[in-house]
Amino acid sequence: MMNEQFRSPADVSSHDQLLDRLAEVAVRVGLGLKPGQEVVLTAPLEAVPLARRITEHAYKAGASLVTTFFSDEEATLMRYRHGRDEGFDTAASWLYEGMAAAYRNGAARLAIVGEDPSLLAKEDADKVSRANRARSKAYMPALNLIAGFDINWSIVSAATPAWAKAVFPDDPEDVAVSKLWQAIFSASRVDTPDPIAAWEKHNAALQARTRMLNDKNYAALHFRGPGTDLRVGLADGHEWAGGSSQAKNGVVCNANIPTEEVFTTPHKDRVDGYVTSTKPLSYNGTLIQDIQVKFESGRIVDAKARTGEAVLGKVLDTDDGARRLGEVALVPFSSPISQSGLLFFNTLFDENASSHIALGQAYSKCIRGGGDMSEEELASRGANKSLIHIDWMIGSDKVDVDGITQDGASEPLMRGGEWVTG
């Protein structure tokens, strides 16, 4: 039924209308763009139609200038096919430093994602991880401003052919692309009569949940399920976040479209036990599946994966913080994205269909008063620091979560993947 919906001439206009609404949600809900702000937009070449509509809505909302960088996966592959080995430690630091300068100067940042989850599956793991590391390092000044919520930013997605074929491998490309667009429109709440109002309601629900968790002020979370028995200590003065949030520049934004998670900062030294991933992780073109990891005092001491283990190993060696957690997030199994039953091979979607943890850099805004703290103060609360921030999924309908109070008592939070209380 979804395919046919997009095949009659009437539904072409419906697709255009939904695309336009997604662009409007990206600018108004995602960025909360303020008049006079510059916009730095990144997009895959295949997302030109969405990028144009976002550009139009950004100018209508008062953007002074929209600058778009289109990325081309063909060009990335050419580097691996023809580039010299020495070149793989090079990254465009001049560009990322330029972006950081734009953010410091008040620009908002919007990313359209839609990568081929397996783009680099056949390339040399050493080159892949060297290129990733060089880019992570070069991107650090810009990422700090984003992760620190100095500015309003957001990530939305576009259905590209390679991604669509990964999600719907049995369908012809055009059908797969239509189905993936439908899933994006639905998860992004633009197929509702009033998407802006739908987002206001959704943000209110997520904020009610974060208020409850902040009132509880748990010392730790305890995850149990097949292959998982993990105690995640929470940072001292941790704060739960979810839905919209106010950046330090005063603008209220929704950093992820879609978003279903509530999340906070674990304590970098207080994570113990073992955990098994429940969904594949696509990391910069490498698919990492069936991750099994053991933590001791916050640090990963053993890591395995059925696919992508070499890249995972090199990721963990990025820096000391890469072996520690920077985020823990709770998402019920009944969340709309999860209920679609689809595996997206894209973190923006899969992390919003499942409770998850992230290796690497913590969000300072998930520490009370963290926005004004020095790196030393943040570290003393337990906030982790790293070049990387990689979310991976550990929730399912077979995973239970308890909250551990400051007194050491266990309270059931989730059972069979669902919230125990409203």
Add this chain to the structure above:
Amino acid sequence: MMNEQFRSPADVSSHDQLLDRLAEVAVRVGLGLKPGQEVVLTAPLEAVPLARRITEHAYKAGASLVTTFFSDEEATLMRYRHGRDEGFDTAASWLYEGMAAAYRNGAARLAIVGEDPSLLAKEDADKVSRANRARSKAYMPALNLIAGFDINWSIVSAATPAWAKAVFPDDPEDVAVSKLWQAIFSASRVDTPDPIAAWEKHNAALQARTRMLNDKNYAALHFRGPGTDLRVGLADGHEWAGGSSQAKNGVVCNANIPTEEVFTTPHKDRVDGYVTSTKPLSYNGTLIQDIQVKFESGRIVDAKARTGEAVLGKVLDTDDGARRLGEVALVPFSSPISQSGLLFFNTLFDENASSHIALGQAYSKCIRGGGDMSEEELASRGANKSLIHIDWMIGSDKVDVDGITQDGASEPLMRGGEWVTG
């Protein structure tokens, strides 16, 4: 005959082959790329196939990283349609400063051009010139490194639909695009059996011409033709250039593909008389036709144009140097591009079909030893300084050029648009 050539299946592969050769010429002849260099590439969205082939050849030639910025004319138009008036003084300085940092760090710079010559014809001249001025100012640090030949750089072109329709208005779009590609391939010498050898021969011929002119060391050039009687004093210690040249980083490059000109630096205070343009000038989307200008002591004191006069007037008000000359170039009427009989509405082509002058910034390499001179030294030789550098065409088969020796004697250089001596 040209159309049919591109319509049979055999000729599709021929088009691909020519595109690949153009990419190879851009990298090997245009940039003279050295192993380990980064490449900063700019291209219109419509030029993705050429950009990809250039990327491939750049990696084959040892590029460490190719970073491409695709520009989208639709996005530019959206700014004029929906953007707030206050926004038009904003430019992406952070990006241009980033590019300048890349050049200082050793990157080569390749531009693919193919703009719609009349993109902004219907937009508000005030907004157009404010946006141009803001961009020129922001681009200055990068342009200085390019105009000063600190690095190897080159400009090539791609046939885009809007440009092709401007050149071939009576043809359907696909035919126009095919014809324009054919003209580009021909002017860029990639339709010869060995394009690299053809460029070596062509560079040698241009260099013989510059040697002759450098030996002459003329005090001035005198242009006479319909609506033109102009004496262009040459800078003290001026040096003629043409074809390939060595950048300060030691790399030999061909900055323009195609190129037919020999050019040097006029004296900014020694230009007198009047001159009439012989071809339309397309400047950032504005078509400026039938320019008539009067010079006194190097400075434009009167300027008119049949179309685009408002934008021309604002261009001349950019800064004091915008009213003075930074380049004078000689191109015979019999040059291959001129003989195509086409009007390209694109400076890269039209300036190589006609003798021309440029308003604004001079090339320091067209002063003997200029690469090592301070701005004051360059100015004392007569080299002009400005935010802009805009070439416009003043040659035709009705224009004669004399060289004026340091003794004040006249020697015939061109008659009826052709060189008097071999």
